Structures are given as structure tokens and as C-alpha cells.
Amino acid sequence: MKATIATSDGTAPHTEAGLRAPFIYKDDEALEKKFQLGQMKRLFRYVTNYPKLIVLALIATLGNLVATLFGPYMVGKVIDTAISQGDMHRLVMDSVFLLALYLLNFVASHYRIYLTNLLGQRVIQGLRAELFSHVQRLSLGFFESRPAGSVLVRIMNDVNSLQDLFTNGVINSITNVFTLIGIVVIMLSLNARLALVTMIIVPIMFLLSTRLTVTIRRAWQQVRIRLSRLNAHLAEAIQGMRVTEAYTRQDENQEFFQGMNFDYMRYFLRAQRRSILFGPLVDFTSAVGSAVLFLYGVHLLRTPGTTVTVGLLVAFANYLGNFWQPISQLGQLYNQLLVAMASSERIFQYLDTEPTVKDEPQAGRLPDINGSVEFLDVTFEYEPGRKAIEDIDFHAKPGQTIALVGHTGAGKSTVMNLLARFYDPTGGRILIDGTDIKTITSNSLRSQVGIVLQDTFIFSGTIMDNIRYGNPQASDEDVVAAATAVYADEFIRGLEDGYDTEVRERGSRLSMGQRQLLSFARAILADPRILILDEATASIDTYTEHLIQKGLQVLLSGRTAFVVAHRLSTIREADQILVFDQGHIVERGTHTELMRQRGHYFSLVEAQYQFLA
Numbered sequence: 001m002k003a004t005i006a007t008s009d010g011t012a013p014h015t016e017a018g019l020r021a022p023f024i025y026k027d028d029e030a031l032e033k034k035f036q037l038g039q040m041k042r043l044f045r046y047v048t049n050y051p052k053l054i055v056l057a058l059i060a061t062l063g064n065l066v067a068t069l070f071g072p073y074m075v076g077k078v079i080d081t082a083i084s085q086g087d088m089h090r091l092v093m094d095s096v097f098l099l100a101l102y103l104l105n106f107v108a109s110h111y112r113i114y115l116t117n118l119l120g121q122r123v124i125q126g127l128r129a130e131l132f133s134h135v136q137r138l139s140l141g142f143f144e145s146r147p148a149g150s151v152l153v154r155i156m157n158d159v160n161s162l163q164d165l166f167t168n169g170v171i172n173s174i175t176n177v178f179t180l181i182g183i184v185v186i187m188l189s190l191n192a193r194l195a196l197v198t199m200i201i202v203p204i205m206f207l208l209s210t211r212l213t214v215t216i217r218r219a220w221q222q223v224r225i226r227l228s229r230l231n232a233h234l235a236e237a238i239q240g241m242r243v244t245e246a247y248t249r250q251d252e253n254q255e256f257f258q259g260m261n262f263d264y265m266r267y268f269l270r271a272q273r274r275s276i277l278f279g280p281l282v283d284f285t286s287a288v289g290s291a292v293l294f295l296y297g298v299h300l301l302r303t304p305g306t307t308v309t310v311g312l313l314v315a316f317a318n319y320l321g322n323f324w325q326p327i328s329q330l331g332q333l334y335n336q337l338l339v340a341m342a343s344s345e346r347i348f349q350y351l352d353t354e355p356t357v358k359d360e361p362q363a364g365r366l367p368d369i370n371g372s373v374e375f376l377d378v379t380f381e382y383e384p385g386r387k388a389i390e391d392i393d394f395h396a397k398p399g400q401t402i403a404l405v406g407h408t409g410a411g412k413s414t415v416m417n418l419l420a421r422f423y424d425p426t427g428g429r430i431l432i433d434g435t436d437i438k439t440i441t442s443n444s445l446r447s448q449v450g451i452v453l454q455d456t457f458i459f460s461g462t463i464m465d466n467i468r469y470g471n472p473q474a475s476d477e478d479v480v481a482a483a484t485a486v487y488a489d490e491f492i493r494g495l496e497d498g499y500d501t502e503v504r505e506r507g508s509r510l511s512m513g514q515r516q517l518l519s520f521a522r523a524i525l526a527d528p529r530i531l532i533l534d535e536a537t538a539s540i541d542t543y544t545e546h547l548i549q550k551g552l553q554v555l556l557s558g559r560t561a562f563v564v565a566h567r568l569s570t571i572r573e574a575d576q577i578l579v580f581d582q583g584h585i586v587e588r589g590t591h592t593e594l595m596r597q598r599g600h601y602f603s604l605v606e607a608q609y610q611f612l613a
């Protein structure tokens with residue numbers, strides 16, 4: 001797979017420090033996109049799936065709103081009753097009311113935060129589950145045409161980046177609008193002149209919250225980009241360590257890594273410098289607001305005939321304090337929407353991708369089969385206009401072993417991919433027991449077709465779990481019997497915990513031969529009528545090689561088997577050998593027949609297979 005690392009600007013092969021990247025780092029991911037109403041509506045349908053939660057969160061928010069709007073007013077009243085009127089009874093009553101108001105605020109805040117987070121998490125989890133289940137149904141071509149990393153990023157990062165919007169954006173925006181309107185109305189009704197003068201700082205606050213927060217957010221996005229470049233480079237450097245060592249590229253790698261590391265630090269410090277501006281600037285603006293309020297307020301206090309009191313000034317100061325948060329959150333909402341536009345566009349793009357191999361609506365189940373396989377004039381193009389195979393015809397009778405041989409790129413794997421229906425042929429038909437595989441469900445086909453690949457994928461878990469992957473219903477005894485049948489039992493028992501040995505890091509501690517034996521056990525447990533096998537080419541020690549050959553005989557017997565063969569011994573025992581060249585079958589027959597012809601197969605054996613005999 002080609003090395004592709006996400007960057008926002010597409011500036012590929014250089015780091016900021018001016019070093020050349022060993023590979024091209026390419027990016028297709030925009031961080032923000034223009035607002036689109038249709039997309040927004042589609043996104044919000046995920047939120048409206050939880051009406052109960054929305055109503056509960058709004059009720060909690062209402063409690064918050066009441067306290068925010070009436071709290072400062074009550075503080076002012078308590079001060080005025082205590083200072084100027086000396087009415088102890090009123091003072092106690094107002095104080096108790098004020099306390100009750102703050103208690104309500106406390107409870108409401110708690111539930112609001114809890115409920116909005118719950119809503120956000122439910123939406124995110126639902127969306128991620130839908131995306132994963134959709135991606136799982138997509139055809140193999142989808143995964144082969146993009147790096148695994150980009151699928152991962154979409155399922156994790158893009159979905160995560162919607163979290164802010166779903167958790168805070170939706171409910172809070174409604175509350176914030178009401179809070180702002182409420183505060184303005186109350187302040188104007190308490191004292192219109194004082195209210196208008198005090199609100200001089202509101203536009204400054206708004207500008208600050210929109211402009212500065214954008215700059216800060218962008219700076220942190222740049223940091224994340226640098227970090228993901230660093231991560232990707234590191235992952236590649238570790239995975240490719242063998243090649244690095246073989247070509248003694250450590251120094252260049254080190255230099256390149258240091259450049260990236262340095263860039264990351266520079267961007268981090270830059271973002272940090274901007275972030276730490278925010279708090280003090282907010283404090284300073286609030287202080288300016290308070291200064292204006294108190295200067296003008298005290299002037300009014302001294303002017304005879306006005307209704308301004310000390311309590312009113314304190315109440316106004318509190319209202320001013322409550323202004324900031326909603327303004328800043330509303331400022332952020334727009335940013336959140338732009339980020340959500342970019343992420344949701346990519347998510348929807350995946351959700352709207354249809355599998356290229358789709359079951360027909362009337363597709364039936366494939367009944368239990370004998371295992372006859374026919375290819376009738378089968379042609380296939382991965383990319384339009386480039387035929388990978390053309391007019392392939394053959395018939396495999398039940399129980400036969402068919403060996404597919406040919407140079408690299410000749411079309412052998414393509415035939416296997418079509419038989420497993422990872423792709424549908426562009427032309428021609430494939431019949432199993434006389435039924436066109438296009439007319440049956442893929443699941444029912446694959447339950448009777450087993451696949452053993454060269455490099456078996458080992459999942460994290462025990463050896464037992466990994467073999468059982470072939471048949472989840474199998475008992476421990478069945479697993480051991482399967483392993484024994486293909487001669488894998490001996491090496492498994494030799495491992496530290498036998499069948500319970502944990503295989504980590506994709507089984508990297510197992511040798512190629514051991515992995516191949518494990519995959520035989522997995523396949524025999526699944527017991528398919530048709531088997532597709534890509535023989536491992538890696539050099540394997542003679543003893544394991546011997547076990548593999550014996551295991552293979554057991555595995556192949558009694559089923560129709562298609563083997564991309566790399567061992568002469570396997571080829572010799574095949575009932576039919578299909579020789580591929582540039583997408584065509586150029587020769588067919590048994591080993592003896594083909595050797596006698598002294599044609600393509602003969603020279604292939606001379607050149608490629610002899611040493612593996």
C-alpha cells in the first residue's frame with residue numbers, strides 16, 4: 001500500500017523544516033466546508049431520533065435559564081433590602097428564595113450537562129455503528145481502492161468531530177438565544193439608559209469570541225495535522241523497520257522524523273500562545289464593561305430622581321457576567337457547523353456508497369452443493385477498459401483439485417476473487433452446481449466456499465479463538481480435532497499456553513509456516529465444499545514444509561479445490577492445471593500432459609517451480 005498521510009494543504013513532500021519526505025504524503029481531507037442546509041437537515045435527523053432525551057434536556061435547561069435570569073435580580077434585591085430598608089423579614093425571605101434559585105440552578109446544571117452528553121454520545125455511537133455496519137457490507141473493491149487509514153479516520157475522527165455539535169451545539173444554542181434575549185429584556189426593563197450604556201461591550205465580546213476562537217481553533221487543527229503526520233510516519237517507520245535496516249536508511253529517517261517532531265513543537269507552541277491570550281482578553285473586556293457600568297452607574301446613583309440603587313448596579317454587573325458565555329458559545333456554534341459540514345460530507349459519502357456486488361432482490365440461498373464449478377467466457381475489468389482476465393472457460397468437477405499457475409499479474413487471483421464473489425464478472429457467467437452465482441445470496445455462497453490466503457490474518461485472541469473463526473459453533477474438541485487433522489496440533493501444544501496462547505500483534509510471533517497451518521485448521525473447521533487456496537511462497541523450514549504438505553493433502557481431499565500453486569508437489573497432484581498468461585488460459589492439462597507439450601508450462605516449471613519440488 002502506498003504511503004499516504006493526511007495534510008490539509010496538500011503540500012506533500014516537504015516538512016516545514018525543509019526536509020524531503022521519503023514518500024509522498026497526500027491528503028484529501030478538508031477540515032471545514034461551506035454550510036449546506038440539506039446536509040444539516042440530514043445530520044439533525046440523527047438527533048431527532050431521541051425526542052425524549054431532547055425534551056428532558058430542554059426542561060433541565062429551562063431550570064438553568066430561570067436561575068440565570070432571576071439570580072442577579074434577586075441578588076440586587078437582597079442588597080437593597082438589607083442596606084437601605086433594613087427590613088429583616090424581607091431580607092430572610094429574599095435570601096431563602098435566592099438560595100432556592102441557586103439550588104435549582106445546581107440541580108438543573110447537573111442534569112443539563114449529563115443529558116446533553118448522553119444525547120451527544122447516543123447520536124455519535126449510533127452514527128458510528130451505522131457507518132461500520134455499512135462499511136462492512138461494502139465490496140472488496142472499496143477497500144482496495146483506498147488506504148485502510150482513511151477508512152479508520154472516517155469511522156473514528158470524522159464521527160468524533162461531530163461530538164461537539166451534538167453535545168453542546170444543539171441544546172445550548174436554544175438556551176443561549178433565550179438567555180441573551182431574557183437578559184436584554186430584563187436589563188432594559190430595570191433601567192433602559194444603564195442597560196444601553198453597559199451593552200457597549202457586547203459587540204466587542206462578540207467579535208472576540210468569533211474571531212479569536214476561529215484563530216485558536218485553526219491553530220490547534222494545524223497541531224493535529226502535524227501530530228497525525230508524525231503518527232503516520234512513526235507507524236510506517238516501525239512497520240518498515242526491516243526494509244529500513246536492510247537499506248541502512250536509519251539516518252535519513254531520523255533526520256526526517258526530527259524535522260517533523262520539531263514542526264509539531266513549533267505549531268503546538270504557536271497554538272498555545274494564541275490560546276493563552278483568550279482568558280486574559282475576556283477578563284479584560286469584562287473589566288472594561290464593569291468599569292463603564294460602575295462609572296455611569298455611580299453617576300446615575302448620585303443624580304437625584306433616578307431609580308438606580310446599589311443593588312441594581314450589582315445585579316447589572318452579574319448580568320454582564322452572564323452575557324459572556326452564551327455569546328461565546330453562539331460564536332463557536334458557527335465554527336462547529338463548518339467543521340460538521342466537512343466531516344458529515346465524508347461520512348455521508350461512505351453511507352451513500354453502494355456495494356458493487358449486491359444480492360439481487362430475488363436472490364435465493366445456495367442449497368447444499370456437490371462442488372461443480374464452471375467458468376463460461378468470464379471477463380473482468382477492475383478499471384474500465386483494462387481487462388484483467390478475458391474469456392476464461394473451465395469446468396472443475398466435484399472433488400477435483402485445480403492448480404492455477406502463471407507469471408505474476410497473469411490473472412490467477414482475479415479468478416479466485418470472482419469465484420468468492422468479491423467482484424462480479426464484467427462478462428460471462430460462473431456456475432456452481434449449474435446455478436449462476438449472481439442469482440444466489442453472497443452469504444450462502446461464502447458459507448460453502450472457504451478461502452485460505454497466503455498471509456492469513458490472525459486476530460487478537462487465543463489460538464483457539466483464531467481457529468474457531470472458521471466456525472463459531474465449534475466446540476474446543478472440534479477445534480483440537482481440526483488442528484490435529486492438518487498437523488497443526490504439535491506446534492500449538494509447543495507454545496507457552498497451548499491452544500490458550502494469546503496471539504498479539506497479528507500473530508507476528510508465529511512463523512509463516514505456523515500461520516499457514518493455523519489457516520488450514522480454520523478452513524477444515526469451516527468444512528467448505530469448495531476451497532480457494534493461495535499457497536504461501538515464503539521459505540519454510542523443511543520440517544514445517546513437510547507438515548504443510550501432509551496438512552494440505554487432508555485439506556484438499558473430498559472438496560473441489562482451486563490452488564494458486566507455488567509448490568511443484570501440489571501442482572503434480574492436481575487433476576487439472578490451468579496455465580495463465582496475460583489474463584488468458586494458454587494451456588491446460590495434467591502435469592505429465594503439459595510437460596510433454598514442452599510449451600508455456602514447461603518453461604514455467606523450468607524457471608519457477610523446480611527448486612520448490
Ligand SMILES: Nc1ncnc2c1ncn2[C@@H]1O[C@H](COP(=O)(O)OP(=O)(O)OP(=O)(O)O)[C@@H](O)[C@H]1O
Pocket residue numbers: 144382383388406407408409410411412413414415
Ligand atoms: N484491485 C485491483 N485493481 C486494479 N487492478 C488490479 C487489481 N488487482 C489486480 N489487478 C490487475 O489485474 C491483473 C491480474 O492480476 P492478478 O492479481 O489476478 O494476478 P496474479 O496472477 O494473481 O498475480 P500474483 O501471482 O502476483 O498474485 C494485473 O494486471 C493486476 O495489475
